[in-house]
Amino acid sequence: MLKEIGRLGYGAKVIFISAYQEFSYAKEALALGAVDYLIKPIEKELLLSAVTRALSLLREESEERRTKNKLAQYEQMDRKTKLEELFDRLIEGDIRIEEAEEKLRLFGHRFTYPRFSVMLLEPEPQTDIRWGEHERRLLLFAIGNMTEEVVAREAAIVLFRKGDRLCAMINHSRATSVKKLASEVVMHAAGYLKIALSAGIGEEQSGVEGIRRAYRTAAEALNRSFFADGGAVVCWAEENWESRASAKELGEARDRVLQAVLKKDRGLMREACEALLESIERHAGGSREKSAMAAYGTLAEWADGLAQIGIAVEEDELQRHLDKLQSFGKYPQLKAYMLEAAEGIFQRLETGGRESRQLTDVKAYIEQHYKANITLEGAASKIFMNPYYFSSFFKKHTGMNFKQYLTEVRMKQAIKLLLHTDLMIYQIAEEVGYNNARQFSDMFKKHSGKLPQEFRASGDGKQP
Incomplete structure (x- = not known):
């Protein structure tokens, strides 16, 4: 026994x-x-x-x-981490091929298949505010486990995180369809995790030296999923991604929208907008970045057109447009945003001439009277506007509330006086509208990070 x-x-x-x-x-x-x-x-x-x-x-x-x-697990984790770091350096071009191959031999990792591919995976952005970094990390962990399980049945895989994406380096036979594996992963993500997952597959390579190109082309493919529905699998294909609309065509489409706006023809504007958005898609050639920049260029040109008739668009407003355009995960979101922006410009034209003149008058009033104890109510009365409505009106057009804007004007003038006059601090305080030198000093430090005396001594802002 x-x-x-x-x-x-x-x-x-x-x-x-x-x-x-x-x-x-x-x-x-x-x-x-x-x-x-x-x-x-x-x-x-x-x-x-x-x-x-x-x-x-x-x-x-x-x-x-x-x-x-535990020791075996730690050893396996350490080996896995080192492999991930090695392939990360390979795709970044941060290591010589000979050194990478030697490290792979030391790790005892033998790639027995003749082909290498890179698959990049990106979940659709979650709009729920409860989705923080911890939740995103857990989601990517679940996607990674699922991907390894699917791919490992047919190929060798090293998987690691790249920002909000997962990068799967796959060593496979000629008979393996990486697209089929990616489609299975995307299907499981929709079925089990209830999320839309996009996959970009790069150009197949025949050796470790091609991994960087495989990654770059996978990134291009994934970016082109921007124009597909959620859960798309896009394979790299250079010949299909050329721009099919010239910059001239794009410019003409933008101008037609602006002309319709200036004619105050809303129906014509919407029709021209739809045509423009088709032109942007054809011009982008499948590129997410190119479509965002084409849309931003459109808004900038529209802003120039409005400026010529006296309706100003603040620079920070254009920056907010750019940030928003670059944040979209799918092209339909960008299209909806551009249609909304066009409608906003139409409405601004209807009221914008009057509002622009009102804003100019208020700014001139502040520039002329910042030394006095001016108030929001007083500024509102200058353009015959209700104080409550004026507060919203001012914030919409300047990005700041009235008090912030007044302080900004006063601080700019204080800096000039500190750098170019010998006035005492209490005198400068009075010159810019403060009866209390201590209050002025506190406000100046909050604005510039230094007390007025320190700022003058350091010479900050002086031209060399």
Whole structure:
């Protein structure tokens, strides 16, 4: 029995209880791993002692196995981390090919297949405010586990995170369809995780030296999923991604929208907008970045057109447009935003001429009277506007509330006086509208990070 237990590799502990008193039996039992060999009739103390020793041995072996398993896990994790770092350096071009191949040999990682591909995975952005970095990390972890399980059935895979994307470096045979594997991953993401997952597959390569190009082309492919529905799989294909609308065509489409706006023809404007958005898509040639910049260029040209008729568009408003355009995960979102922006410009034209003049008058009033104790109510009365409406009106057109804007004007003037006059601090405070020098100093430090005396001593802002 002991021989069979040993052969099968069971971790049992055996105590023999026998009426046979031959020494040879006991000797053989102990040699084969028995904890003890007890002779009947059994003494209770001897049995308890043997059981205690058996339990102790089981605990020791269990702890030893746990320790070995932990060490193996740590070793595996360390090896995995080093492999991820190696391939990250390869795709960034941060390591020589010969050095990378040598490191792979040292890791004992043998790629037996002739082909290399890169698959980039990106979940559709989650708009729920509860989705923080921790939730995104868990989501990518789940996607990564699922991807490794699918791909490992047919190929070798090294998977790691690149920003909000997952990069899967796949070593596979010629018969393996990486697109089919990606489609399966995308399908599982929709079915099990209830998310839309896009995949970009790069150009196949025949060696480690091609991994950087495989990654770059996978990134291009993934960017082109911007124009596809959620859950798209896009394979790199250079010949299909050329721009099909020239810059001249794009410019003409933009101008038609602006002319429709200036004619105050809303129906014509919407029709021209739809045509423009088709032109942007054809001009982008599948590129997310190119479509965002074409849309931004459109808004900038529209702003110039409005400026020519006296309707100003603030620079920070254009920057907010750019940030928003670059944040969209899919082209339909960008289209909806541009249609909304066109409608906003139409509405601005209807009221914008009057509002622009009102804003100019208010700014001139502040520039002329910042030394006095001017108030929001007083400024509102200058353009015959209700103070509550004026507050919203001013914030919409300047990006600041009235008090912030007044402080900005006063601080700019204070800086000029500090740098180019010898006036005392209390005199400068009075010059820019503060009766209390301490209040002025506190406000100046909050604005510039330094007290007025420190600012003047440091010479900040002086031209060389």
